[in-house]
Amino acid sequence: MKIGIVVFPGSNCDHDCAYVFKDVLGQSVEMIWHKATLLAGLDAIVLPGGFSYGDYLRTGAIARFSPVMGAVRAFAEKGGLVIGICNGFQILLEAGLLPGVMLRNTSLNFICKDVYVKVENAATRFTHCCESGRVLRIPIAHADGNYYTDPVTLGGIKANAQVIFRYCTADGKVTPAANPNGSLDNIAGIMNADGNVLGMMPHPERSAESVLGNEDGRLIFLSMLSAFGTSEIQAGLVGA
Amino acid sequence: MKAFVVTPVLLEQHKLSEEEYKKILSILGREPNWTELGMFSAMWSEHCSYKSSRIHLKKLPTTGPRVVQGPGENAGAVDIGDGLCAVFKMESHNHPSFIEPYQGAATGVGGILRDIFTMGARPIALLNSLRFGGLDSPNTRHLLKGVVAGIAGYGNCMGVPTVGGEIVFNDIYALNPLVNVFCLGIAKKDKLFLGKAAGVGNPVIYFGSKTGRDGIHGATMASDSFDEQAAQKRPTVQVGDPFTEKLLLEACLELMSGDCLVGIQDMGAAGLTSSACEMASREGTGIELELADVPRREPGMTPYEIMLSESQERMLMVAKAGREDEVISVCRKWDLDVAVIGRVTDTGKVVLKENGQVVAEIPAKALADDAPRYDRPSAPPAYQEMLQALNYDALPDVKDANVALLALLDSPTIASKRWIYEQYDHMVRTNTMVRPGSDAAVLRVKGTKKALALSVDCNGRYCLLNPYEGAKIAIAECARNLACAGAEPIGVTDCLNFGNPQRPEVMWQFVLAVEGLKDACEALQVPIVSGNVSLYNETNDLSIYPTPMIGMVGLIEEAERTVTQWFQHPGDVILLLGKTREDLGGTEYLKVLHHREQGSPPFLNLQDEQAVQACAIRLIRAGVVQSAHDCSDGGFAVALAECCISGPKEPVGAMVQLPLNGLRRDALLFGESQSRILLSVKPEQAEAVLSQILDAGVPAAKIGAVGGSRLVIHVEGDRPTEGCTVDLDLNVLRDRWASAIPRALGQD
Numbered sequence: 001m002k003i004g005i006v007v008f009p010g011s012n013c014d015h016d017c018a019y020v021f022k023d024v025l026g027q028s029v030e031m032i033w034h035k036a037t038l039l040a041g042l043d044a045i046v047l048p049g050g051f052s053y054g055d056y057l058r059t060g061a062i063a064r065f066s067p068v069m070g071a072v073r074a075f076a077e078k079g080g081l082v083i084g085i086c087n088g089f090q091i092l093l094e095a096g097l098l099p100g101v102m103l104r105n106t107s108l109n110f111i112c113k114d115v116y117v118k119v120e121n122a123a124t125r126f127t128h129c130c131e132s133g134r135v136l137r138i139p140i141a142h143a144d145g146n147y148y149t150d151p152v153t154l155g156g157i158k159a160n161a162q163v164i165f166r167y168c169t170a171d172g173k174v175t176p177a178a179n180p181n182g183s184l185d186n187i188a189g190i191m192n193a194d195g196n197v198l199g200m201m202p203h204p205e206r207s208a209e210s211v212l213g214n215e216d217g218r219l220i221f222l223s224m225l226s227a228f229g230t231s232e233i234q235a236g237l238v239g240a
Numbered sequence: 241m242k243a244f245v246v247t248p249v250l251l252e253q254h255k256l257s258e259e260e261y262k263k264i265l266s267i268l269g270r271e272p273n274w275t276e277l278g279m280f281s282a283m284w285s286e287h288c289s290y291k292s293s294r295i296h297l298k299k300l301p302t303t304g305p306r307v308v309q310g311p312g313e314n315a316g317a318v319d320i321g322d323g324l325c326a327v328f329k330m331e332s333h334n335h336p337s338f339i340e341p342y343q344g345a346a347t348g349v350g351g352i353l354r355d356i357f358t359m360g361a362r363p364i365a366l367l368n369s370l371r372f373g374g375l376d377s378p379n380t381r382h383l384l385k386g387v388v389a390g391i392a393g394y395g396n397c398m399g400v401p402t403v404g405g406e407i408v409f410n411d412i413y414a415l416n417p418l419v420n421v422f423c424l425g426i427a428k429k430d431k432l433f434l435g436k437a438a439g440v441g442n443p444v445i446y447f448g449s450k451t452g453r454d455g456i457h458g459a460t461m462a463s464d465s466f467d468e469q470a471a472q473k474r475p476t477v478q479v480g481d482p483f484t485e486k487l488l489l490e491a492c493l494e495l496m497s498g499d500c501l502v503g504i505q506d507m508g509a510a511g512l513t514s515s516a517c518e519m520a521s522r523e524g525t526g527i528e529l530e531l532a533d534v535p536r537r538e539p540g541m542t543p544y545e546i547m548l549s550e551s552q553e554r555m556l557m558v559a560k561a562g563r564e565d566e567v568i569s570v571c572r573k574w575d576l577d578v579a580v581i582g583r584v585t586d587t588g589k590v591v592l593k594e595n596g597q598v599v600a601e602i603p604a605k606a607l608a609d610d611a612p613r614y615d616r617p618s619a620p621p622a623y624q625e626m627l628q629a630l631n632y633d634a635l636p637d638v639k640d641a642n643v644a645l646l647a648l649l650d651s652p653t654i655a656s657k658r659w660i661y662e663q664y665d666h667m668v669r670t671n672t673m674v675r676p677g678s679d680a681a682v683l684r685v686k687g688t689k690k691a692l693a694l695s696v697d698c699n700g701r702y703c704l705l706n707p708y709e710g711a712k713i714a715i716a717e718c719a720r721n722l723a724c725a726g727a728e729p730i731g732v733t734d735c736l737n738f739g740n741p742q743r744p745e746v747m748w749q750f751v752l753a754v755e756g757l758k759d760a761c762e763a764l765q766v767p768i769v770s771g772n773v774s775l776y777n778e779t780n781d782l783s784i785y786p787t788p789m790i791g792m793v794g795l796i797e798e799a800e801r802t803v804t805q806w807f808q809h810p811g812d813v814i815l816l817l818g819k820t821r822e823d824l825g826g827t828e829y830l831k832v833l834h835h836r837e838q839g840s841p842p843f844l845n846l847q848d849e850q851a852v853q854a855c856a857i858r859l860i861r862a863g864v865v866q867s868a869h870d871c872s873d874g875g876f877a878v879a880l881a882e883c884c885i886s887g888p889k890e891p892v893g894a895m896v897q898l899p900l901n902g903l904r905r906d907a908l909l910f911g912e913s914q915s916r917i918l919l920s921v922k923p924e925q926a927e928a929v930l931s932q933i934l935d936a937g938v939p940a941a942k943i944g945a946v947g948g949s950r951l952v953i954h955v956e957g958d959r960p961t962e963g964c965t966v967d968l969d970l971n972v973l974r975d976r977w978a979s980a981i982p983r984a985l986g987q988d
Contacts, residue, residue: 009483009486009487009574009575010397010483010486010487012397012398012399012486012668013399013668015669016668016669016670019670019686020670023686049668050399051396051397051399051482051483051486053483054397054481054482054483054484054486055397055483056483109389109392109662109663110392110393110396110663110664110665111662111663112396112661112662112663112664112665112666112667113662114888139667141396141665141667141668143396203667205670206667206668206670209670211673211684211799211800212670212672212673212684213673
């Protein structure tokens with residue numbers, strides 16, 4: 001599988017995503033400069049975390065105008081797999097590839113810690129290696145992860161099973177106390193209606209290796225690989 | 241140029257003494273002009289020249305088989321094998337952080353990051369050492385929130401994890417907080433870049449942000465004491481832009497991956513002045529600059545302002561002649577300003593021109609190396625004997641150890657620092673194996689089997705009571721933190737925070753502390769490869785406690801063998817290595833429970849320390865240790881409580897028994913005897929491990945076991961009717977410890 005990882009000015013999880021796909025899962029990786037306008041030969045695109053354009057103005061608000069975003073949109077419209085993690089999620093929202101916006105965390109602080117998320121929909125190309133309801137421990141690291149949208153849109157994405165991850169307790173209860181940032185309905189990750197664009201605030205690339213004490217995030221990448229017929233065993237051998 | 245007369249008032253504004261001015265006259269053979277006077281003022285400031293400290297710093301051990309780069313460059317470098325080296329340094333940003341906490345701390349992070357990537361290393365870890373007044377002061381709460389947000393704002397945006405640190409709250413720092421930042425990067429050993437202006441005729445290239453009127457005379461400000469007027473110095477604090485610095489980092493590393501670069505240095509304190517004269521001075525060359533070509537933020541800036549601006553996120557580079565276009569195209573790719581502003585010459589002088597007219601001409605070496613060096617008088621303070629005198633007989637022994645333990649866990653200095661480190665991205669770059677909250681942070685080194693352990697430490701109170709012993713302990717404890725992760729110490733950086741060196745008692749503290757650092761480093765065989773001195777830390781004539789902050793780097797050969805401080809499994813046996821003595825002087829216990837900061841700091845024998853550490857490292861590497869934690873602030877009882885409650889999972893209890901051995905009960909529980917480590921081991925291995933420890937000549941005892949929902953400490957002589965000395969529910973312990981700082985900030 002060939003993964004394209006977009007590098008915006010200020011992206012800082014680009015290397016981490018590349019490391020997981022290449023060194024841990026043995027896939028081929030291409031770093032894509034934000035000024036690129038043509039994307040060829042890719043199976044999936046990652047919009048990584050970081051502070052694109054310094055988060056100035058509003059998270060993701062400037063990056064959405066980067067030349068590469070036209071190509072990302074075209075790739076997504078043709079059904080290509082796109083995953084936006086943290087700042088990547090924020091950019092997808094600003095670009096209108098996913099519905100809703102991000103507000104400041106209710107604490108007003110940047111928060112970096114492990115959280116638990118519940119897999120609300122395991123029948124997707126990003127989650128099918130998990131069973132439905134599975135609780136994953138994955139770190140968050142953001143100041144603007146407080147997801148918000150209007151009631152109609154919320155009703156729509158819920159009805160359409162586009163809410164993929166919700167913040168929960170270790171035993172899978174979706175409670176206000178388990179919500180780290182004030183996110184609407186404890187939403188941690190959503191998908192588009194076509195099921196090929198995912199945005200999530202937690203960082204699965206930070207929890208994909210045993211040496212870091214946690215491999216839960218790996219399930220998301222393995223799901224993406226097996227959607228392309230790369231078997232888990234094949235992928236698992238490399239980084240084990 | 242308008243008529244310019246050097247007056248005593250002008251010299252005072254530039255913090256130059258009459259003697260120093262005479263020296264300038266003899267170097268130049270004429271009177272300096274306005275620009276030249278400003279350049280001398282900045283470069284000869286205490287901050288840039290180390291004029292009061294240099295003769296003493298020479299005593300420090302700086303060599304060793306692993307040392308690739310010692311002091312004198314932007315950062316030190318130590319060989320870690322696999323063709324790699326660890327590049328690291330620690331720096332202070334105390335004064336700016338007091339004037340403007342967010343930007344002061346943020347630009348402190350920015351400055352130390354540049355020092356590391358200037359060397360060709362990709363920064364992979366930040367740590368910080370902070371000192372504040374008591375949290376009951378609204379101003380301290382404002383400073384703490386601002387500093388933490390500033391460190392977070394800059395480091396998080398850069399994508400460099402802040403993986404650890406330490407913080408102490410003491411009223412002595414209320415009007416002079418300390419913000420010391422440590423950074424470590426990894427570089428290929430054969431691809432280190434130095435700040436050298438080599439090759440006559442080579443172009444001198446400026447890149448990064450534009451130069452503005454901010455931070456002019458920051459270095460001079462940082463070399464002055466404070467009074468009520470400190471807030472008026474706010475314009476001397478620079479404003480950071482971490483986004484530009486991130487671009488600068490990537491552009492630098494991209495340039496360094498090629499072969500067009502000759503030398504490079506960041507523009508930190510004293511801006512373009514220091515980078516130009518230091519690069520030329522190191523290589524014995526000269527530099528000629530055309531100031532009209534310097535990218536500027538606003539028109540009408542004078543040569544004086546351009547040369548002394550401390551605008552952030554700027555670099556000066558010497559490239560190979562004819563390769564200018566490559567440099568320019570990389571900088572443009574990253575949307576950075578870039579301009580060829582001069583050439584390397586063979587004159588040995590820094591020559592500045594403005595539209596072709598010479599506006600300043602000074603020998604580079606005179607600015608960079610020929611600042612006066614002072615052997616300032618030193619004498620012990622009149623109060624020293626009173627500080628050390630502590631009549632233990634007048635101190636009642638602890639009555640209720642439960643109350644005392646909870647009070648210590650509630651002390652912000654000891655309490656959980658989660659409120660702070662959760663604001664820092666401590667995982668980005670996916671190397672963090674041990675997150676903040678254990679004795680040392682541990683990061684794997686990608687592409688190898690190795691890991692690095694990092695720790696920062698200093699007990700300023702010990703250093704006040706005995707600067708020599710206090711400094712020794714700072715080194716010993718930092719190394720012990722690393723040992724508890726199974727890491728062998730391989731290099732030290734220091735950040736020496738002291739008061740006004742023109743006071744003999746401050747110099748006395750400084751000289752003794754340097755002696756202590758020297759002796760401890762020699763005994764533990766670890767070299768000091770970089771560092772920073774911050775003097776004039778006093779406000780309204782009150783000096784801070786002498787605070788020689790230590791950052792230490794340790795190497796773990798097999799990453800997966802590392803352990804953390806928290807207990808792992810019920811049933812594991814707890815061993816205490818080292819000897820407990822009657823060490824109550826200078827303890828957190830005395831301060832919290834008896835409101836005294838007195839006595840002699842704990843006794844430290846460096847040979848015993850070395851033996852304990854070597855033993856712990858050997859056992860951890862052999863894979864027979866489940867957890868390891870050093871006993872420090874708050875003594876044995878606090879360390880044991882931390883083993884129970886500080887882990888990421890549910891707390892786990894412990895039950896131990898201690899012999900009194902003729903000690904006071906408070907000394908046994910809360911005394912801060914050095915060279916002690918708490919280990920937990922599997923029960924079936926306990927006897928074998930214990931005998932190995934004893935065979936190594938290290939005192940040790942089996943004191944109890946992990947398990948249960950309470951922390952129970954029996955002391956020999958406890959009467960059954962009165963219960964145990966310590967007997968507390970884990971949730972009570974953890975709540976008190978975890979909520980102390982948010983509660984003090986009114987955010988629980």
